[in-house]
Amino acid sequence: MPPGLVLSWVVIAIAVSWAMAPHWFTDYSGTIGLSGQQRLPPSATHFFGTDELGRDMLARIIYGSVHSLSGAFVAVSLGLLAGTLLGLIAGSSRPWIDDLLMRFVDILLSIPPLLLALSIIIVLGFGTINAAIAVGVASVARFARLARAEVIRVRHSDYVEAASGSGGRYLSVLWRHVLPNSLSSVIALAALQFGTAILAIATLGFLGYGAPPPTPEWGLLIAEGRRYISTAWWITFFPGLAIVLVVLATNRISQSLRGRSA
Amino acid sequence: MNGTVAQAVQSLLSIDALTISYEQRGHRHSVVHEVSLSITAGQVVALVGESGSGKSTLAQSLIGLLPDNGRIDSGAIRFNGINIAAWNQRRFDTIRGSKISLVPQDPGVSLNPVRTIGAQVGEIFQLHGLRDRHERDERVLDLLARVGVSDPTLRFSQYPHELSGGLKQRVLIAIAIALRPQLLIADEPTTALDVTVQKRILDLIDDLRREYGTAVLLVTHDLGVAADRADRLVILKSGRVQEQGTTADILSNPRSGYTATLLADAPSLATTILHRPAPPTSDAQPAIIVEDLVREYRDGRSAACFRAVDGISFTVPKGTTHALVGESGSGKTTAVRTLVGFLKPTSGRILVDGLDVASLDGESFRQFRRTIQLVYQNPFASLDPRQTIAEILNEPLLNFEPIERRERKRRVRAILDRVGLPTTALERQPRSLSGGQRQRVAIARALIIEPKIVLLDEAVSALDVTVQAQILTLIEDLQRELGLTYVFVSHDLAVVRQIADTVSVLRQGRIIESGPTATVFSHPAQDYTRELLDAVPGPRHPHPLKLARKVPS
Secondary structure, X not given: OOHHHHHHHHHHHHHHHHHHOHHHOOOOOOOOOOOOOOOXXXXXXXXXXXXXXXXXXXXXXXXXXXXXXXXHHHHHHHHHHHHHHHXXXXXXXXXXXXXXXXXXXXXXXXXXHXXXXXXXXXXXXXXXXXXXXXXHHHHHHHHHHHXXXXXXXXXXXXXXXXXXXXXXXXXXXXXXXXXXXXXHHHHHHHHHHHHHHHHHHHHHHHOOOOOOOOOOOHHXXXXXXXXXXXXXXXXXXXXXXXXXXXXXXXXXXXXXXXXXXX | OOOHHHHHHHOOEEEEEEEEEEEEOOEEEEEEEEEEEEEOOOOEEEEEOOOOOOHHHHHHHHOOOOOOOEEXXXXXXXXXXXXXOOOOHHHHHOOEOOOEEEEOOOOOOOOOOOOOHHHHHHHHHHHOOOOOHHHHHHHHHHHHHXXXXXXXXXXXXXXXXXXXXXXXXXXXXXXXXXXXXOEEEXXXXXXXXXXXXXXXXXXXXXXXXXXXXXXXXXXXXXXXXXXXXXXXXXXXXOOXXXXXXXXXXXXXXXXXXXXXXXXXXXXXXXXXXXXXXXXXXXXXXXXXXXXXXXXXXXXXXXXXXEEEEEEEEEEEOOOOXXXXXXXXXXXXXXXXXXXXXXXXXXXXXXXXXXXXXXXXXXHXXXXXXXXXXXXXXXXXXOOOOOOOHHHHHHHHHHHOOOOOHHHHHHHHHHHHHHOOOOHHHHHOOHHHOOXXXXXXXXXXXXXXXXXXXEEEEOOOOOOOHHHHHHHHHHHHHHHHHHOOEEEEEEOOHHHHHHHOOEEEEEEOOEEEEEEEHHHHHHOOOOHHHHHHHHHOOOOOOOOHHHHOOOOOO
C-alpha cells in the first residue's frame, strides 16, 4: 500500500476510535469548562488550547467526532440505499419508468445541495440526525445517476444475457448478477461522498442548522470560535484541521477503491 | 546462431539476443528471451506466435514504442548496421515513418476520429518537411489511389467513421508507405477484418513490397497467413524462438514439436475433417425449422428500418451440425439471437424441437431454455467475473425444479470432468483461467441443464489455434455422446468445414447458398461463396505438407 493510503486509513481509524470511546483519549470533559482557564493557547496541559468557556479543545474535538462521523454515516447510507435502489429500478425497467425517475433525479440535481438540505431541515426540524438525513437526501441524485449508468452497462453484458438464457428469472438475475457487478463504482462514490457529507454536516452546524450548543459538533466549534479568531486562532484552527484531514483521508481511500474496481 | 555477426553486415535489420522485460508491481519479468532474427531488403519475414508469446512486444521495440514499463535488458537491434536498441524517442523520430514504419492492428482505433483522411495522410509529409500544401494534397491523392482506395477525392475529405474497416486499413497502409520506408512492420494487420477483406489487404502489402522493395515483418498468430505470404518464418512461444527458417523448410519439415502442433491445429481447407457425419435418425422431425424469418431494426426516431435478416429459411435435422457463415453484418448473429428468443422476429416462423418460439411467453419461455442453449464468442465477457466456477455451474440447475444438494454437486463435477477441467477449477474465478478454460466453463454451463440444441456463436473465434482445435474436438465429442444438435455460426470457413454437416451462406441478411458442407465447399454455385473460400489462408488441399512446398514468389 502506498504511504499516503496508509496514512489515510490511520486518520480514519483514529477518528473512528475517538467516536467509539472518547473517554480513553482524554481526561477532560467535552462540554464542561474549567473556571480560570479560558482561551489558553496550546500547551502541555491543553494540547489544542481551550475555548472561551475554558473547555479543552482536544476533548471537544474528540467528543465531537461521533457527531460528524455518525452523521456522515447516516447521510451516506441513506444516499447509497435510496440512490442505488432508484438507479437499479430506472436502469432495469421499461423506458417510461426510467424517464420518469430520471427526470425526478434531474430536478433534484438542479437544486443546489446546500439549499436542498436547508429546506429539508426546515421541514424536519433542527438536530444532528435531521441534518444527516437532509444531507443524505441531497446526495440521492448522484448515487441514482451512477447506479443507473452502471446497471445499464452490466445489463447489456454477455454474462447477464447468459444468466437469463440459462433459465434465470428476471429478479434473480438482477439480484445475483446485475446488482453486485454494478456496485463497485457506487461504493467508491460512497467513500467519496463520506467526505462530502462530513463537510456538508459541518457547514450546516456552522450555519446553526445542525446540533444545538453545547454539542461539540465540528462545524459548530468553528462557528463558535470564529469570534475569537484574531486573538485565539486555535479554537477554529484545530476543528478545521480535523475536518480537512478526515475529508482528505476519505477521498484518498475512495480513489483507491475506484482504482481497484476499474 | 554463429552466422549472426556476418549476416548483420548485409541484412537490413538484425536482432541479436534481444531480451525485453516488463515491470509490474515492482517485479520485473522477461517476456522476450534472447531472440535473434534478421531480415534482408525486400524479404517478408513472419513472426508467428499465440497471444502472450511476446510477438507484439518485439515489434514495438523495433520502433521505440515499448510501453513505459517495458525495457530492453540486453541484446542489440541493428538497422542498416546501426544499433538502435538504446536510442531515445528523439532519435527514433528520425527513422520512424521514413525508414521503418508500422501498420497497426486495429484500424478501428488507429485513426484520429476528428480529422479528415486527407489531413491524416498529409501529416506524414508535413512532419517530414513537405511544406507546400498543394503538392502535399497531390501526393496524398496519388497515395490513396495507389493503395486501392476507391474514389480518392471523396475519401480525402471524409472522416474515419465514414469508412469501412478495410478502407481504414488501406489508409493506414498509405500512411505507413508514404515515405517508402525500407522496413514495414505489420502487426496483425488483418485480424480485425473479414476474411475476404483480409485477403485483399495482404495482396496489397505483397504488391507494394514487390514494387518498392520494402522488407516486411509480418506479425501474426495465423500460421496460414504466414505460410501464404512469408519467405521466412520465425516461430515464437513464451518469448523464445522455437524455430526459424524458410517457409518451405518449416512447413515440410518442422523440427520443433511446437511448430508441428501449430501446423496440425491451424484450420485450413486442407486439414482432415474431424466430423463424422451423424447417423440418420429414425426421428423424422427436425430439431430446428426456420421459415421465412425476417428481423428488422428500426432506427430510433425516423421511420427507416434496416433488415438485418431478410427472409431466411433452413432446417436442421436432429443430431447434426448446421453452420451459418458470412462476413460481419451478414445477419448471422441476429439470426441465432432470434432463434434463442433474445430477439423477437419481425415475421416468419421458428420451430425449435416442435415448439413455435413465438407462442412462448413468461414461464413457458423460461422452460424453453432447457431445450436450447447459446455459447458466446467471447469467454472473457460471458462469465460473471464475481462468481466462482462452482457458482456459475450451479446456477442453471438452481433455476429449475429443486435438485438435492448432493446430486447437484455430482452433476457439476461430472460436467466439469466432461469438458476436461480439473475439479480444482471449481473454487477459482474466471479471471484466473485461460481463454480456452473459460470457453470450456461456458460450454459446461450450457450443457449442465441437458439441452438438446446448442447454438455456438463464433465460439472458437477468440481462441488461439491450438486451443481452438481442442475446443472443436470437445464440441465434436459431446455431439457424438449426447446426440446434440448444433447451429454453428462462424466467419471462418476452414473451421466450418471441419465440423458442419450442412451450411448456409449468408450475405446481407439472405441465404445465398446452402446444402451439405462438402458439396457447397467443393462446388460453390455462387461467386460470393467462391470468394469466401478463396480468402481462407493456408494450403487448399489435403496433404498440406507436400503441397505447401511451393516456394512463394
